[in-house]
Amino acid sequence: MKLKNPPVNSLSLEMLTELVINLEKLENDKAVRGLVLTSEYPGIFSAGLDLMEMCGRNPAHYAEYWKALQEFWLKLYQSSLVVVAAINGASPAGGCLMSLICDYRILADNPKYTIGLNETLLGIVAPFWFKDTMVNTIGHRASERALQLGLLFPPAEALQVGLVDQVVPEDKLQSTALSVMAQWLAIPDHARQLTKTMMRKPTVDHLVKQRDADIQNFVSFVSRDSIQKSLQMYLQKLRQKKS
Numbered sequence: 754m755k756l757k758n759p760p761v762n763s764l765s766l767e768m769l770t771e772l773v774i775n776l777e778k779l780e781n782d783k784a785v786r787g788l789v790l791t792s793e794y795p796g797i798f799s800a801g802l803d804l805m806e807m808c809g810r811n812p813a814h815y816a817e818y819w820k821a822l823q824e825f826w827l828k829l830y831q832s833s834l835v836v837v838a839a840i841n842g843a844s845p846a847g848g849c850l851m852s853l854i855c856d857y858r859i860l861a862d863n864p865k866y867t868i869g870l871n872e873t874l875l876g877i878v879a880p881f882w883f884k885d886t887m888v889n890t891i892g893h894r895a896s897e898r899a900l901q902l903g904l905l906f907p908p909a910e911a912l913q914v915g916l917v918d919q920v921v922p923e924d925k926l927q928s929t930a931l932s933v934m935a936q937w938l939a940i941p942d943h944a945r946q947l948t949k950t951m952m953r954k955p956t957v958d959h960l961v962k963q964r965d966a967d968i969q970n971f972v973s974f975v976s977r978d979s980i981q982k983s984l985q986m987y988l989q990k991l992r993q994k995k996s
């Protein structure tokens with residue numbers, strides 16, 4: 754599956770809805786056992802959540818957006834397919850989250866392709882289920898440091914901390930993803946799927962139990978004047994970078 758939402762593959766409401774529909778289609782197709790997730794635009798895997806969905810909108814929109822994000826996370830995190838992320842570009846915040854919910858991550862070796870949950874740099878906080886997903890991957894101490902500092906790791910460091918499983922030259926990314934997929938598909942589906950469910954269930958239950966409260970939390974957090982100001986300033990900084 755190639756992510757294709759120009760210019761930066763941000764996770765807009767429409768993009769999240771499309772992703773969920775396509776995941777459902779693949780899950781229901783008996784001929785499909787695995788999925789490689791990559792970007793149509795080498796250089797940018799995904800810029801993460803679409804900041805325009807979190808700025809200057811009304812509470813009903815924020816709630817709808819957050820619910821769609823939860824839905825996407827729940828679908829992909831619990832997917833019965835083998836999901837390999839072939840990360841061919843920058844992968845901040847929600848882009849990193851999307852990679853973390855896959856079964857295996859391969860990052861192209863380019864110093865510009867950084868990955869991490871950088872929310873604190875925007876003056877916002879990674880929600881508990883982003884944190885849980887990261888802790889499940891790199892452990893508590895490394896997550897605490899990465900989350901507080903909003904670290905974006907270049908490839909060698911991402912590999913060292915365990916945020917990605919492999920770093921390969923850019924021109925080997927897709928072929929490596931396919932050979933990793935072949936290894937994973939050699940395992941009987943039912944045994945692998947039950948194991949995946951067992952490993953992920955506590956994290957899934959944590960969100961499912963608090964889904965509505967989490968939406969309310971997000972809506973009240975993002976509606977605050979101070980948060981709106983931080984997000985506007987961050988967007989301005991992104992725009993100024995160009996001029």
Ligand SMILES: CCCCCCCCC/C=C/C(=O)SCCNC(=O)CCNC(=O)[C@H](O)C(C)(C)COP(=O)(O)OP(=O)(O)OC[C@H]1O[C@@H](n2cnc3c(N)ncnc32)[C@H](O)[C@@H]1OP(=O)(O)O
Nearest residue numbers: 763800801802803804805843845846847878971974991992
């Ligand atoms: C208590 C619990 C409470 C819960 C509290 C709430 C928790 C929320 C959790 C949030 C999670 C997130 O994912 S927040 C999103 C975090 N994302 C980021 O920080 C990534 C920011 N973007 C970048 O760093 C860069 O754009 C990058 C992806 C590397 C690409 O760089 P480039 O130089 O190629 O491109 P740019 O020129 O920067 O960007 C091209 C255009 O895309 C826009 N753009 C870039 N990223 C964008 C984005 N995420 N959303 C919208 N628009 C974006 C830019 O403004 C430009 O717009 P024009 O100038 O108009 O063309």
